[in-house]
Amino acid sequence: MGFLKQDAPVVEDFDAWSQGSRAEKIVPMAQHWAQVGFGTPVALHLLYATKILAYAAIALMIVLLTPGISGVGEIEQWWTEPIVLEKVVLYTMLFEVIGLGCGFGPLNNRIFPPMGAILYWLRPNTIRLPPWPGRIPLTRGTSRTPVDVALYAALLVMLVVALCGSGTGPIASLNSSIGVLPVWEVAMVVALLAACGLRDKSIFLGARGEVYGSLAVAFLLTGTDIIVAAKLVLLTIWFGAAVSKLNRHFPFVISTMMSNNPVLRPRWLKRKFFTHFPDDLTPSWISRWVAHAATAIELCVPIVLFFSHGGWPTAIAATVMVAFHLGILASIPMGVPLEWNVFMIFGLLFLFVGHAGIGLTDMHSAWPVVLFAVLASTVVVGNLSPRTVSFLPGMRYYAGNWDTSLWCMKPSAAAKIEQNLVAIPSVPAAQMKKVYGGTKTAALYQYMAYAFRAFNTHGRAMFTLAHHAMAGRDEADYVLTDGELITSTAIGWNFGDGHMCNEQLIAALQDRCDFEPGEVRVVLLDAQPIQRQTQRYRLVDAATGEFESGYVRVADMANSQPWDDTIPVYVDAHATRN
Incomplete structure (x- = not known):
């Protein structure tokens, strides 16, 4: 692949190729993909890398503008303040629901323009898809109305208001001098996200409601319950994703993703992920081993993080999970869930390293467990009956198994x-x-x-x-x-x-x-x-x-x-x- 030029497949006799059946025409394209991937120009990968850096830089700026937060040079004094995670959660929800996150740009076949979301959801008469129009009153129809536009606009405004907010004061149990945002601000975000989602499920899914909406709910709680609930959310995400990979599909995801990996550049290395290039493009033992290892990591290591409460077990587990998400990030996967992986790295460091000592015994109410039960039940239903639950709230991420x-x-x-x-x-x-x-x-x-x-x-x-x-x-x-x-x-x-x-x-x-x-x-x-x-x-x-x-x-x-x-x-x- 070149810096600006796509590494395109070469068909010497286009006329002969075009006369073939669909299967025959796919053969040279599949063989090209197996050793090149989509052939994306390096400049395009740099564009996505720049977007990641911009996402992180804006998040840092929002945090630094929070009253009580000192400069970057004193990060060790404030990085574990709960309002830091709270604002990063709400900022990432805003980033996603605008359309800048998952599904952005050419690697998701969105070219002119590179995003949709806000360009549609602020526009009357675009298509909306209510999840349960026959059951939830006032949600019938598939045409976006001024009410839908107003709800979505209100969600955007409320997220901005919250990001500009201040903490409510010290929380001794969290060793916090700043505290968290006023509960009403977060409650309004959750309520508006729910209202938008009931009118149009694409907005809820686009906001990655199962991740950032769930974490926002955790911040409706108090004291150590906030941290416990947030830890349970991340644990459910990892565990749900791992369980969904217990299938025959996932090795195919690995071989395909490695072919398109901009870091693994040698063609001979990419071909190793297939059984026998160019005739047998089923996953090789290497792809299967990587798939099994990734599943084991995602299934087991988060449990160590959750129950270790500090020390070398936490340090090792956190290092493994950071490397796990960096591995996904470096592959620039199709669909580009890039900022999500950055967030997961920050979230695990904040919760399981910065607040390693807080666990189930520190709960003051049953609400963290209730939140976990709702999420876990959705994961269970999503795996048993995937047609009834989207693969996002079902947390069947990149398992190769979705509708x-x-x-x-x-x-x-x-x-x-x-x-x-x-x-x-x-x-x-x-x-x-x-x-x-x-x-x-x-x-x-x-x-x-x-x-x-x-x-x-x-x-x-x-x-x-x-x-x-x-x-x-x-x-x-x-x-x-x-x-x-x-x-x-x-x-x-x-x-x-x-x-x-x-x-x-x-x-x-x-x-x-x-x-x-x-x-x-x-x-x-x-x-x-x-x-x-x-x-x-x-x-x-x-x-x-x-x-x-x-x-x-x-x-x-x-x-x-x-x-x-x-x-x-x-x-x-x-x-x-x-």
Whole structure:
């Protein structure tokens, strides 16, 4: 890869390549990805690194402007003040809910502009997706109203107000001379986040409510209960993420992520993460070992942190977890959850090193345990029934196992989306043409995106099921687009979450675009429940509804190659075609 130039795949005979089947066209793209990754220019990685530094610098500035906080040279006197963590939590929530964090920029296929979120959520008539419109009063509908805009704006204003606030005074049990923000300020943030989330789940997910919202709730408590509750939140995050990786999918994430790692530059080294390049691109023993080691670290080391209460066990455990998050950060993973990893490093140092001595025996109420029970229950339900819980509150982070979708659309459907949606960016195919300056190059990168998806186990199922979705029709009439990209265009935010590109979004687009039968056909693939070795799927025509359902086996996906789109599909007996 060059500093400014993309390391693009080379196809010597483009005409011959373009005449191949989809699977045949993915083969050279997958082989290129295995030793280069997406080929991102170094300058783009530096852009993301600069964004991380800017995030950290602004956080430090906000903390230093807090009354009672002295300069950087006296950091040892104030870095464990509870208001420091409190403001970093609220600042990071603001950073994320504006759209500057997860899902930002070209590495999340968001190019013009590099973010959505605030550009959509302050704009009436954009699409909103209420989580329970049939159960929660005053949440029906999918069109953003002035009320929704006002709620979101109020959340932004309240976060800024809190970040400018002062501490309420000394807290002896925390050895604090400054204290924490007034409870009403944090309560208002939590209430507004909840109100926004009930009207539009994308705002709650975009704010990373399961992380920063939960930590904000911890600051509604008093004394040592704040620290205990915050420790339990981080413990749940790590434990939930580790449990979700107990599957056959995660080694595929490792091999794919290492291929795209800007630090591991030699091609020969990247090829080592695959069984036998270029013919067998399943994960090698190295990828599997790294996956098992990472899972063990995330599962076991946080327990040591939580119960060690200082000394060399805490020092070793904290060092391991810092290295763990730095490893993720250095890979600049697709979806770019970069600032989240920076926050987790700061959070673990603040809570488990700076306040190592505070544990369960220091609780003065049961509320920390109640918060933990709510989060843990969500994780359990999310693993047992992933279709009912987003992978974010389910804390199934980067496990290779989340709900996904693939949209088979005719060009006429893309035109209708352009004409009828209140949205900012154009559909993904049009953006690619603008960036790469020609149909041929854009086609290559379109198939590079297909290869990336196919490197994950669920990609093989999605491309297989695409044949079912377009059965009886000319597949050349359709353009296949990842559901995450449709979601990005439609609602302004996406982070690998199939819960935002399911039947609810299909219906919202149908209401606005009036697709003809067969014009848009969508593959919806549920994540794997932890107790089963299968994944359910549904095929939906935007105009006429679901017309097929069934399941695929995880073993069949895990034993296939990225270009394999013929894995066995088990169709439900009641399925009907139209």
